[in-house]
Amino acid sequence: MQNSFTEENYLKIIHALSGREGQEVSTNALAESTSTRAASVTDMLRKLADKGLIHYKKYQGVRLTETGEKVAINVIRKHRLWEVFLVEKLGFGWDEVHDIAEEMEHIPSDELVERLDAFLGHPRFDPHGDPIPDAKGNLTEPDYLILTDVSLGEKVLMMGVLDHAPSFLQHLDRSGITLGCVIEITEINEYDKSASVRINGSHSLFISLEVSKNLLVQRR
């Protein structure tokens, strides 16, 4: 028995919301993320539990089972590989690919995924800097810093984004902030935590706390 489009989406979202420690995810959090009502979530949770994809006890929240985790990670693998394809091969912008990948991630065919992976040269990260699980289902989240945790004067590498919204990504494009660029913090305003930064040692610009909060970076 195959998992439906909808079931796969639930698993992927449970994976995302339960975070690194695999914490319990609440019905309401899922209703929010799936844009459905809590009652609909409860129905689906019962179904996923019956299929052995989640651990579920009424009123207690849910966690993925080993099987559920495997399915979720495979969907994530496909999503991120297709995003690489769309950007690297078809020339889409990183702000344009998420919704398309959201559809492509559900195409079933292990052979397809493996061939796509090879065609793309076994990429390790997607266009947003998110790690791509390997064929065996290993997904290691690199431990990046958020730019707000970086001190005045430090130089860091831009490694990823927390907000994947097109509007945010387009804002970064306009600011000249791209994956891999060097960000040096030249000023921090105590009042609102806004900052001035220098990009790749050349142009300077002002960024708000909202932007800093959504930038993943790494010390060099």
Add this chain to the structure above:
Amino acid sequence: MQNSFTEENYLKIIHALSGREGQEVSTNALAESTSTRAASVTDMLRKLADKGLIHYKKYQGVRLTETGEKVAINVIRKHRLWEVFLVEKLGFGWDEVHDIAEEMEHIPSDELVERLDAFLGHPRFDPHGDPIPDAKGNLTEPDYLILTDVSLGEKVLMMGVLDHAPSFLQHLDRSGITLGCVIEITEINEYDKSASVRINGSHSLFISLEVSKNLLVQRR
């Protein structure tokens, strides 16, 4: 209002069954092709008619409207472009791609199709020799011959297949019959219409009527 996966499949099948002249398609023919029951087809026809995608009068069979035709051809365009991608870029065999393309054809995004088309170099034909509709929705079926219509001694080019089943395509692979190869008819057996042919002027082989019936060819 978007068309569902299922609706798109119906339109594509109606297009295929109504042929060049856009003849009426019967409920039973659709039930057969969709692997559903006639009663289910009737339900769907009412819906497609309400959406203005088909002309439908009870007991009279159906034809596509202009709009329905556009949708059908766009699905066919996507199907065939993805098949080219799978064969040319991912290295799949022509016998392996149909089912995958059957899923990919429903991914909605005009931008995606146009970029894919450009990435593939605007191919005119898919891996089975079927013509790919252009971006404006023009689809011109070349008028090929069926190999059974070719006389003894003639040399023709292999241009396509009527049967797209993996088993048939694999049989052609084993026989060394590929798209574009030269087929010379060296013998026809009156009894069962089987034939001996020479491929690319080199190796000879015996082919049954069943095979000849499914090969599209062109005089040079």
Add this chain to the structure above:
DNA sequence: AAAAAAATTTAGATTAACCTAAAAATATAT
């Protein structure tokens, strides 16, 4: 430890896409 608030589940509907069985329309054969 009650009471109030919040979260979750249950009950009962709805819609899309299917089904079977029965009725009606059309086509074919005598």
Add this chain to the structure above:
DNA sequence: ATATATTTTTAGGTTAATCTAAATTTTTTT
């Protein structure tokens, strides 16, 4: 021109995924 057969439609259900409203459980506050 009837009778028979075939095709198609209608009637009435089912399942997956959703919904609203009501009931229940858990959490938080007083």
